[in-house]
Amino acid sequence: MTKQIYWEDVEAGSEVPALEKNPTTQQLVRYAGASGDFYQIHYDKDFALNNNLPGVILHGALKNGFLGQMMTDFAGDRGWLRKLSVQYRGMDQPGARVVCKGKVVKKYAAGSEHLVDCEIWLENAKGEKTTIGGATVILPSREGERA
């Protein structure tokens, strides 16, 4: 398990460690099976081409899953992902690298919880944001550690 980050370690502007993904057609088939989304545009090239797509494309929910992974990695075992929201802006295809990125936009306490709001997105090789969203994470505090 990775090193735990504490609320005191981050500030507005801090980067969320990026997560690189190199999705393959095999991954799309696995995701179709695991999620139950069997829409053919995600694994049948002929079907995708006949639907005016450039080929098979990533499930939006898979990209959401990548962003979720980045955020649970960031939260660590002692943190908790409270909110995750995404909006899809563009298509991504297997065989092309995508990178999940994020940064802290707000740091605050509410009751006994220490929270950070993050802006998150998924970028293609051209640097275009094909998925954008936001996340709120509860992080452990060193204050709590001493209490």
Added chain:
Amino acid sequence: MANKYVTDEVRKQIGMQSEARVVEVERGAIRRFAEAIGDPNPLFNDEAAARRTRFGGMIAPPTFGEFRGLDGGSEWEYFEPIRPGDRISVVSKIADIRESAGRLGAMVFITVETSYTNHYNQLCAVQRSTVIRY
């Protein structure tokens, strides 16, 4: 200005909810989902390692069990972890219906709120999706 489509009659549907659908969460399904994403986090894969965390055992990744259909994007809020063996009761309700004038004419926004509650009656997650109709 009076609403063209979202009349008082239509707004009566706000609060209407679906029958509960119960989903049993299998350990293997959690593992396969994490594998499909390519997420090696032991919390989602390794019971022995997960037992040493404050969760006391494996949990599901936050995006586990996502549903297609409303895939224009959505917002999730998480409260309690979903664990292997949980029986999750899924209930959708119409949270809001509103109309606004856009460039292409009137647009109707329907917000659906889906709650995921475990068999101890603990609220695990709430998902909000908004569908737009022209």
